[in-house]
Amino acid sequence: MKRYFHKELTELKNKLILLGEKSHEVVHLSIEGLLENNIEKVNEAYGMDDYVDVLEMEISHACIRYMSLRGPVSSDLRLLVVALKASKDFERIADEAHSIAQKSYRLLTTEGSLKNALNLSEMGTLACQLVNDSISCFVEEDIDKAFLILKKDHEIDAINQKHFDTLSNEASRDEMSDTARFNTMLISKSIERIGDHAKNIAGEVIFLLNGDQ
Amino acid sequence: MNVNFDIQGKQAEPSKPPKPVIKTKNLDFAYGDSQALFNISMDIFKKEVTAFIGPSGCGKSTLLRCFNRMNDLIDIAQIKSGSIRISDIDIYNKDVDVIELRKHVGMVFQKSNPFPKSIYENIAYGMRIQGVKNRSELDETVESSLRGAALWDEVKDRLNKSALGLSGGQQQRLCIARALAVKPKIILMDEPCSALDPVATAKVEELIHKLKKHYTIVVVTHNMQQAARVSDRTAFFYLGRLVEYETTEQIFMNPKNSKTEAYVSGRFG
Amino acid sequence: MKSDTNKQTTHLFSQRFSRNKVMELSITGILRFFTYLVIVLAGYLFLDITYNGSKAVFTKEAPFVNFQFLTEKPQTLHVFEPADIDTQLKSAKAEILTKSIKRRALSNSNYEAAEAFTLAIKDLNKEVKELDDLRKERRLMFSDTEYRALATTPSTKDFVYSTYAYSGGGIGPAIIGTILLVFGSILIALTLGVLCAVYLSEYSKPGKVLQSIRLSILNLSGVPSIVFGLFGFGLFVLYLDWGVSLMAGWFTLALMALPVIITASEESMRAIPKGFREGSLALGASKWTCIRTNVLPYAMPGILTSSIMGIARVAGETAPIMFTAAFALRDRLPWEGLENSTDFFFQGVMALPYHIYVVSSKIPQNEYTQNMQYGTAFVFLLIVGLFALSSIILRVKVRKKYDW
The missing domain is CATH 1.10.3720.10 (MetI-like)
Incomplete structure (x- = not known):
């Protein structure tokens, strides 16, 4: 039997997906804006953060409300816990994207354009894909996809490490200003963090689906 | 992607300010020498579900029974001071006809009490005692009441069978349907699910949720989860006093009073 | 093997003798005795009334129920007993009486004489029974209405006539x-x-x-x-x-x-x-x-x-x-x-x-x-x-x- 309050769970789920989509969009916009030298996109990404924050707060409120009023157990309870954690992760993803946008803005305004894109393009695509996958594995309840995300995250980590090596190299000092170097480094770090959060979400989806920690 | 954006908790609150239908003011109530209710003041709002919670003997049932003067049946029970106004009429005034009051304020009891008659006659009882004899009118009301209580599909083929053959949950919903048949505006429920299994309880709760579109419902319950699930507002009673009366969200998520907090979180006593 | 197991059979829950058990048994016995006593008494009461009463209410012939008894009004019963048999009966009964008195008067040692008396009384009893059956066969009984309807009453020479109030008719x-x-x-x-x-x-x-x-x-x-x-x-x-x-x-x-x-x-x-x-x-x-x-x-x-x-x-x-x-x-x-x-x-x-x-x-x-x-x-x-x-x-x- 479906209870009237089960509708609230569906709504919550939809809201979580929406939050995921939004944070994915922020990530996508900020990285694309940086790579395409498009300040407007960067600005747009920069402005979306507040909206994501509100959404995250709504979700956590709804979770707590449902927990205290409806007495959920088993998969319902896991969904709520996952929603709480995943919404936090999505919000952090959006935050990282926000800071990418911030750095990008600074880079683009001071340097004019990104001189050495390094592997940022590949890294960004990967991160976007991871975020997207983490959402779809939640939507499709696909546990295999979730495990795949855990693996893919290492690739991003590796690229980030390479960036770190490159940028800390003497050679790069001639090529880029210090500001550009640090900002690029931070952007790379942020993308790596986004990958980590996507990985966390994948872990939570695994917990949601099979109940294991 | 198109998802509505209002924060969930706000859905329950109607856009218009809620309108109080039962106004209790400074009510003191006693059984003989022992006072059962102390200075109760509360408003119960239209088309909302209000839940009364509290440990046994806290006076929640007593207050409920004051609303349709069921306490009149007990000789030593009496109101010491204060008033209860329903639709702005003092129901303990001398010129109030208890029979009319009880038609307006229906009641469903803890133990389901279908009369040992057929299902049809159970529902028709309220109208028959008012002198309705018209068969088609009776048929119509029986059907609409049973539909209102979400029981029609289950019993339509055996309306003339004894109501005692129904399951516990069905019996309780039959009692709700019986109360609906006299077309009340307010329905009082005294622990309607205490004798039911979880599935039957869920059905009754669904029904309560459905009924609040048209009726003002006051439900006494020992089951805090139930209060949390079905009600819009919750009142916590303790030792005959109203400790806290707030929206259900407030009571269960962030009660102001430490006693309420202890009770709803199970740390009582 | 068996003697061995005897020892082993006293386990944790094996039967043991105790005062309580004896008490229990005897109390059950006493309760049962008195209950059965009551049942026997009540049963006797009912059986007695049923046995004797059914003689009046039921008959041996076709409808098996004596409707006369159930529907008629109570009447005086008029009985005519055949006089000759009546006198024979009376004398036989008197003889039995005298014989038994005589036998009782005999000393304890005189077995043979006592035996003779007993036999004689036995014979007489048999005779009385035969006479009684004959009497029942030949006697005439009339209820009040029947008696009044009689054209001629049986002569008092042949019959001994007596009446019993309420005993005729029915209830x-x-x-x-x-x-x-x-x-x-x-x-x-x-x-x-x-x-x-x-x-x-x-x-x-x-x-x-x-x-x-x-x-x-x-x-x-x-x-x-x-x-x-x-x-x-x-x-x-x-x-x-x-x-x-x-x-x-x-x-x-x-x-x-x-x-x-x-x-x-x-x-x-x-x-x-x-x-x-x-x-x-x-x-x-x-x-x-x-x-x-x-x-x-x-x-x-x-x-x-x-x-x-x-x-x-x-x-x-x-x-x-x-x-x-x-x-x-x-x-x-x-x-x-x-x-x-x-x-x-x-x-x-x-x-x-x-x-x-x-x-x-x-x-x-x-x-x-x-x-x-x-x-x-x-x-x-x-x-x-x-x-x-x-x-x-x-x-x-x-x-x-x-x-x-």
């Missing part, structure tokens, strides 16, 4: 009278009792007054029946001048049954779940509507069953009708010879309990009267039993119907 009027008395008093007692009980259990406020009313009703059931009889005699027969009549009997019996009925009715109404009342009141029923539609109908079967039981017991009483309603003999049936219809209520009737009293105390007891005495008792037992049975059947049926 029809008494049966009818009893049934009338029972139904009338059920009607009156039920009406009064239920009205009282409704007030007491539903309307009256609990308190000292109610307590004392209940107590006095209870006490009423302890009043001896003869006191009720005298009371009814004083109030209905003399003061209200109803005479010895059905009405006086009804009211006296009803009064006697009232305590039982009121108590039983209150009990039945109290057994109706509170929920029925509350449910009905909460739907806007007035108090009387609630009682009328939701208490009385469900209490009625219980009230009826216990009331019938109560009345059946009261109807067995002789004392209350002795002064108020019962005639020892009335040759008219209640509906015969009424001048106007109200007379029906103001006539005395015959009743089985009183008839039993009359036939067992006012006439001698011998083979001619015994039929009537036992027969009446048996029929009465049957009637009371039928009432009890009907109430039991009613209760069982109703239990099935209203099972809450």
Whole structure:
């Protein structure tokens, strides 16, 4: 039997997906804006953060409300816990994207354009894909996809490490200003963090689906 | 992607300010020498579900029974001071006809009490005692009441069978349907699910949720989860006093009073 | 092997001897003994009445029921016994008597003489039995009407003639009278009792007054029946001048049954779940509507069953009708010879309990009267039993119907 309050769970789920989509969009916009030298996109990404924050707060409120009023157990309870954690992760993803946008803005305004894109393009695509996958594995309840995300995250980590090596190299000092170097480094770090959060979400989806920690 | 954006908790609150239908003011109530209710003041709002919670003997049932003067049946029970106004009429005034009051304020009891008659006659009882004899009118009301209580599909083929053959949950919903048949505006429920299994309880709760579109419902319950699930507002009673009366969200998520907090979180006593 | 296991069999839960166990067994035995004693006594009572009574009520031929006995009025029995056999019988019996006296007078040592006497007595007894059978075959018995219809009465030379009052005919009027008395008093007692009980259990406020009313009703059931009889005699027969009549009997019996009925009715109404009342009141029923539609109908079967039981017991009483309603003999049936219809209520009737009293105390007891005495008792037992049975059947049926 479906209870009237089960509708609230569906709504919550939809809201979580929406939050995921939004944070994915922020990530996508900020990285694309940086790579395409498009300040407007960067600005747009920069402005979306507040909206994501509100959404995250709504979700956590709804979770707590449902927990205290409806007495959920088993998969319902896991969904709520996952929603709480995943919404936090999505919000952090959006935050990282926000800071990418911030750095990008600074880079683009001071340097004019990104001189050495390094592997940022590949890294960004990967991160976007991871975020997207983490959402779809939640939507499709696909546990295999979730495990795949855990693996893919290492690739991003590796690229980030390479960036770190490159940028800390003497050679790069001639090529880029210090500001550009640090900002690029931070952007790379942020993308790596986004990958980590996507990985966390994948872990939570695994917990949601099979109940294991 | 198109998802509505209002924060969930706000859905329950109607856009218009809620309108109080039962106004209790400074009510003191006693059984003989022992006072059962102390200075109760509360408003119960239209088309909302209000839940009364509290440990046994806290006076929640007593207050409920004051609303349709069921306490009149007990000789030593009496109101010491204060008033209860329903639709702005003092129901303990001398010129109030208890029979009319009880038609307006229906009641469903803890133990389901279908009369040992057929299902049809159970529902028709309220109208028959008012002198309705018209068969088609009776048929119509029986059907609409049973539909209102979400029981029609289950019993339509055996309306003339004894109501005692129904399951516990069905019996309780039959009692709700019986109360609906006299077309009340307010329905009082005294622990309607205490004798039911979880599935039957869920059905009754669904029904309560459905009924609040048209009726003002006051439900006494020992089951805090139930209060949390079905009600819009919750009142916590303790030792005959109203400790806290707030929206259900407030009571269960962030009660102001430490006693309420202890009770709803199970740390009582 | 076996001797070995003997030791091993004393495990944790094996049987052990103890004082308690002996006590338990002996107490069970004592309880069982007394219970069976009571059952045997009661059984003897019933069997005795049934055995002797069925001689009067049943016949050996086709319809097997002696309708004459059940429908006719009591009459005097006229008996003509063949004179010759009668004298032979008398002499034989006298001889047996003398012989047995003589034998008793013999000294203990004289075995042979005693043996001879015993044999002689045995022979004589056989002879007496044969004579008796012959007598039964040849004797003539007439009820009053038959006797009067006789063209010629048997000559007193050949026959010894004797009469026995009440022993002929049947007990029809008494049966009818009893049934009338029972139904009338059920009607009156039920009406009064239920009205009282409704007030007491539903309307009256609990308190000292109610307590004392209940107590006095209870006490009423302890009043001896003869006191009720005298009371009814004083109030209905003399003061209200109803005479010895059905009405006086009804009211006296009803009064006697009232305590039982009121108590039983209150009990039945109290057994109706509170929920029925509350449910009905909460739907806007007035108090009387609630009682009328939701208490009385469900209490009625219980009230009826216990009331019938109560009345059946009261109807067995002789004392209350002795002064108020019962005639020892009335040759008219209640509906015969009424001048106007109200007379029906103001006539005395015959009743089985009183008839039993009359036939067992006012006439001698011998083979001619015994039929009537036992027969009446048996029929009465049957009637009371039928009432009890009907109430039991009613209760069982109703239990099935209203099972809450």
